[in-house]
Amino acid sequence: xxxxxxxxxxxxxxxxxxxxxxxxxxxxxxxxxxxxxxxxxxxxxxxxxxxxxxxxxxxxxxxxxxxxxxxxxxxxxxxxxxxxxxxxxxxxxxxxxxxxxxxxxxxxxxxxxxxxxxxxxxxxxxxxxxxxxxxxxxxxxxxxxxxxxxxxxxxxxxxxxxxxxxxxxxxxxxxxxxxxxxxxxxxxxxxxxxxxxxxxxxxxxxxxxxxxxxxxxxxxxxxxxxxxxxxxxxxxxxxxxxxxxxxxxxxxxxxxxxxxxxxxxxxxxxxxxxxxxxxxxxxxxxxxxxxxxxxxxxxxxxxxxxxxxxxxxxxxxxxxxxxxxxxxxxxxxxxxxxxxxxxxxxxxxxxxxxxxxxxxxxxxxxxxxxxxxxxxxxxxxxxxxxxxxxxxxxxxxxxxxxxxxxxxxxxxxxxxxxxxxxxxxxxxxxxxxxxxxxxxxxxxxxxxxxxxxxxxxxxxxxxxxxxxxxxxxxxxxxxxxxxxxxxxxxxxxxxxxxxxxxxxxxxxxxxxxxxxxxxxxxxxxxxxxxxxxxxxxxxxxxxxxxxxxxxxxxxxxxxxxxxxxxxxxxxxxxxxxxxxxxxxxxxxxxxxxxxxxxxxxxxxxxxxxxxxxxxxxxxxxxxxx
Numbered sequence: 001x002x003x004x005x006x007x008x009x010x011x012x013x014x015x016x017x018x019x020x021x022x023x024x025x026x027x028x029x030x031x032x033x034x035x036x037x038x039x040x041x042x043x044x045x046x047x048x049x050x051x052x053x054x055x056x057x058x059x060x061x062x063x064x065x066x067x068x069x070x071x072x073x074x075x076x077x078x079x080x081x082x083x084x085x086x087x088x089x090x091x092x093x094x095x096x097x098x099x100x101x102x103x104x105x106x107x108x109x110x111x112x113x114x115x116x117x118x119x120x121x122x123x124x125x126x127x128x129x130x131x132x133x134x135x136x137x138x139x140x141x142x143x144x145x146x147x148x149x150x151x152x153x154x155x156x157x158x159x160x161x162x163x164x165x166x167x168x169x170x171x172x173x174x175x176x177x178x179x180x181x182x183x184x185x186x187x188x189x190x191x192x193x194x195x196x197x198x199x200x201x202x203x204x205x206x207x208x209x210x211x212x213x214x215x216x217x218x219x220x221x222x223x224x225x226x227x228x229x230x231x232x233x234x235x236x237x238x239x240x241x242x243x244x245x246x247x248x249x250x251x252x253x254x255x256x257x258x259x260x261x262x263x264x265x266x267x268x269x270x271x272x273x274x275x276x277x278x279x280x281x282x283x284x285x286x287x288x289x290x291x292x293x294x295x296x297x298x299x300x301x302x303x304x305x306x307x308x309x310x311x312x313x314x315x316x317x318x319x320x321x322x323x324x325x326x327x328x329x330x331x332x333x334x335x336x337x338x339x340x341x342x343x344x345x346x347x348x349x350x351x352x353x354x355x356x357x358x359x360x361x362x363x364x365x366x367x368x369x370x371x372x373x374x375x376x377x378x379x380x381x382x383x384x385x386x387x388x389x390x391x392x393x394x395x396x397x398x399x400x401x402x403x404x405x406x407x408x409x410x411x412x413x414x415x416x417x418x419x420x421x422x423x424x425x426x427x428x429x430x431x432x433x434x435x436x437x438x439x440x441x442x443x444x445x446x447x448x449x450x451x452x453x454x455x456x457x458x459x460x461x462x463x464x465x466x467x468x469x470x471x472x473x474x475x476x477x478x479x480x481x482x483x484x485x486x487x488x489x490x491x492x493x494x495x496x497x498x499x500x501x502x503x504x505x506x507x508x509x510x511x512x513x514x515x516x517x518x519x520x521x522x523x524x525x526x527x528x529x530x531x532x533x534x535x536x537x538x539x540x541x542x543x544x545x546x547x548x549x550x551x552x553x554x555x556x557x558x559x560x561x562x563x564x565x566x567x568x569x570x571x572x573x574x575x576x577x578x579x580x581x582x583x584x585x586x587x588x589x590x591x592x593x594x595x596x597x598x599x600x601x602x603x604x605x606x607x608x609x610x611x612x613x614x615x616x617x618x619x620x621x622x623x624x625x
Contacts, residue, residue, distance in 0.1 A: 002026060006033050007088040012059045012110075015083065023060065023258045027052045030079055031286040035305050037090040042301040042424065043101050044075035046284035046294040047146075050176050050255075054144075054279055055079035057261035058172070061269070062140055065109040068128055072121035072145035072155075074102035074428075075299070076174070077111075084110035094424035096599030096607070102428060116428020117393065118366045119152025121145050122171055126162045129169040140170065140269055147175040148343055151365025156245070162274045163246020170268050171247065171276045174255065176283040176294075242276045251278025256285060295346050299425075319474040322452040323415050324349025326459050327386055331357050334463065336384040340375050342368045348388035348417050368393055372400035372412075379410040384463055390418040391431025391473060398437060405469050406441040412469050413462040419448075419473035420512070420562030421591070421605065426598030431473070432591045435510070436567030438471050439540040445470045445491055446540040448511030452479030454537065457488045465490075475512050475562065477601075483514055484535035491538035497546040499553060503532040505619055506550050510536045510561040510569050517560055519612035524619055531619060539569050542576060551582030556622035558587050560615060565590040587618045 002025055003009060018026065030052050038045045056079070058069060064084065071077045081099065082090075086108065092098025103111040113124050125143035132139055149155055150173065162169060242249045248271065254260050261279070268275045283298075284290025289308030290297035302311040317325075331337040331353065338360040339353050345363050354361040364371045368389055375385040394401070394416060405412050419431040438446045445468065449455040455474055462470035499506070505524070509517035514535050521531040534546070550557060557577075559570035570588025577584045589610060596604060605611060 002029070004029075006030065006082060009087075011083045011085050011087075012064060015056070015060050018060070020259055020262075023056055024053075027056055027258070028286075030056070030082060033082070033087070033090075034078060035287055037093065038078075038300070039303050039305045040091065041093045041095065042299075042303075043078070043094055044299050045287070046290040046297040047076040047176075048078040049287055049290055050281040050283040050285045051076045051174060052079050052285065053256045053258050054172070054174060054261060054281065055083060057258055057265055058142065058144070059083045060258075061262055061265040062142065065112070067140040067142065068112040068125075069110075070113045070121045070125040070128070070141070070143045071103050071115055072143065072149045073118045074115035076144075076146070077103050080110070081108075084108055094426070094598050096597075096603045098598070100426055100598055101424070102426065114428075116425070117396065118146070118149035119154040120158075121149070122155050122158030122162065125169050125171070126158055126167050129162075129167045130165075133168070141168075142170045142172060144172045144174060147173060147177065148366055151343065151367055153367060153369065159242070159245045159247065159274075159276075166246065166273050168272050169274050170265075171274070173251075173276060173278050174281055175252070175278060176255075176281045242278075247274045247276040249276050249278065251276075252280045253277060255279035255281035314478050316478045316480070317452060318349070318477060319449075319452065319455060319479045320347065320349035320417055320476075322349075322455050322479045323388065323417070323459070323474070324352050326456045327388075327415075328353050328356055330386075330459060330463055331360060334384065336382065337386065337463065338362065338378060338383050339386045339388060340364060340371050340378075341388045342366055342371045342393065344388070344390065344393075344417075347390070348415070350388055368397040369400050372397040373404045375412045376400075376404040376408065376410050379412050384411060384413070384466070386413045386415055386459075388415040388417065390429070391416050391420075391434045392418065392422075392429050395433065395437065401438075401444075402441055406444055409443050409468040411466045413459070414469065414471040415459070416471055416473040418476045420475045421596065421601050422476050423601040423604070424598050427595040430591075430596055431475075432562065432564050432596065434471070434473050435539055435561060435563040435569055438473075439569075439572065440567065441469075443468045444540060445538070447472045447488075447491065447537060448539055449474055449488070449537065450480075450484065450509075450511050450514040450535050451482045453482050454488050455479065458537075461488070461490055473511070480512075480515075483518065484533075486535055486537075488537045491541060491543075497543070497549050499549060499555070500530070500532045502530045503553075503555065504529055505531045505623060506555050506557050507531055507533045507615070507619070508536050508557060508559045508569075508573065509533060510539060510559070510563070513560040513562055516610070516612050516615060520558075520560075520615035520619065523612060523616040527616075527620075529619070529623065529625070536569065540572075542572060544576065547573065547576050548580065551577055551580055551584055554583055556585040556587075556619075558589065558615060558619050558622060560589045560610070562610075563590050564593065566593050585622050587622055589615060589618060 094101045121143040129141040283294040340362045343366045378385045507517045524531045574586045
């Protein structure tokens with residue numbers, strides 16, 4: 001019997017006895033619950049609304065957690081969390097100490113694999129399936145992957161291996177023609193052809209039926225004519241890429257029909273080979289605002305359910321918007337300028353560029369490795385590529401950064417969005433490692449603006465420099481105004497630096513940590529301590545003249561960065577003083593050597609001691625006070 005409150009169910013057990021009609025009504029209730037919950041906390045709404053019936057069918061057919069579902073990316077798992085007993089925790093969604101917006105093994109046995117980046121589910125599911133077979137297990141292993149994630153090469157690496165080994169597993173391809181932005185590329189075109197070719201499935205079934213009916217030899221004949229299906233592929237859709245990789249392909253299936261989904265999922269359990277089920281869904285299904293604007297409702301803050309309007313608006317342009325608008329101006333002045341993104345056109349602020357210069361804009365899909373190597377080729381071809389990728393996603397292309405860009409000293413500019421703490425998306429999305437992994441690359445210039453104006457200046461410099469790669473990292477959120485008197489010109493080690501008279505301590509703040517440093521200096525001033533604050537705009541190369549000047553004075557130094565301490569700017573400063581024979585005491589403030597969870601940015605910074613009060617205490621300790 002259906003209940004009004006989702007928290008009253010004993011999920012997933014209560015699903016097993018429900019009729020199709022009850023499951024359909026439950027799906028309606030789940031959508032209402034998602035809209036009202038995410039309206040309060042913010043989160044990924046459109047992707048979850050589109051996956052309601054699919055998730056209900058998966059939990060109806062399979063016995064979770066014995067059967068294991070691996071979710072790609074993971075931002076579509078809200079329904080899965082509801083159906084595994086976590087509906088009563090949704091008021092804590094993405095909050096500090098609450099449930100995550102992504103699968104988390106520590107949360108529930110039903111979450112079998114932590115995910116937050118894309119294209120990895122097939123490989124992980126294959127590993128689980130092969131481990132099951134080596135143990136002699138019988139459980140089902142299912143990977144649920146979005147069509148956008150299929151643009152990532154890792155998905156095809158997994159399929160290639162599983163198809164070759166004939167691993168018993170099920171891949172559910174949730175096809176809604178969207179990742180965050182509209183999908184592009186040949187994979188998207190292939191899926192469109194498959195969606196339009198239901199007659200392929202009908203024809204294949206008809207051929208099998210007619211061959212098997214041949215008296216006495218039908219079954220043997222069909223087995224011997226396995227390649228007959230290829231003739232159908234070429235006649236109808238020029239071959240299905242998934243069957244070419246060794247998977248049995250079924251679909252397209254209506255992803256909002258519980259009857260059709262449960263039937264085909266039940267059938268898929270009977271096979272001892274890899275299966276790919278192609279499910280077609282609508283992103284934002286059931287909430288008109290999200291259906292009309294799935295990009296805006298992909299990841300959204302608190303909003304008014306009746307209108308879809310945000311509860312609070314940003315106080316100014318974001319760093320992403322500043323970067324996108326600046327890039328348009330640079331491209332108007334220099335026809336060599338091109339931009340590349342990995343399925344994040346809107347998120348990185350590139351929509352105006354894509355509209356203004358469509359032939360000079362490249363959305364390569366969720367394929368960061370390709371994006372970086374592709375930009376290397378563009379640079380070798382005489383162009384000036386700007387690669388716009390989130391910090392945590394750029395980690396996926398580290399080998400390409402080192403070998404294809406750094407080693408060849410190519411003039412590629414990396415606009416690294418969402419650097420530092422990003423708040424409620426948690427550990428898979430925090431961009432707190434980029435200073436460490438970028439400064440390790442020889443010849444890489446690393447810049448950190450402290451304002452929107454600084455970002456514009458740095459982009460102009462990066463285009464004009466042209467003698468090697470430049471990385472500019474900036475955070476999510478509003479780009480503030482200049483708060484330091486120094487103006488960025490170039491990362492020149494010989495620029496002037498003069499210590500203020502009477503300075504007892506120097507605070508070196510990286511990029512957007514400037515306001516924190518200034519607040520700490522005010523606290524010290526009120527306590528009778530003179531602290532000089534320095535806005536560190538260039539993280540690499542180190543400003544050795546400035547550091548040597550501080551070193552000769554022997555002043556204690558406090559560094560503050562929105563990056564992990566390990567391998568960060570503070571440790572580079574410590575190494576400079578140590579290797580130069582200076583006796584300066586240094587304390588580095590940053591994120592600890594651990595994966596930082598979710599929560600509001602201010603909450604997390606307070607919890608981890610990245611506050612003006614903490615900086616004040618560290619400064620006094622350095623001074624022995």
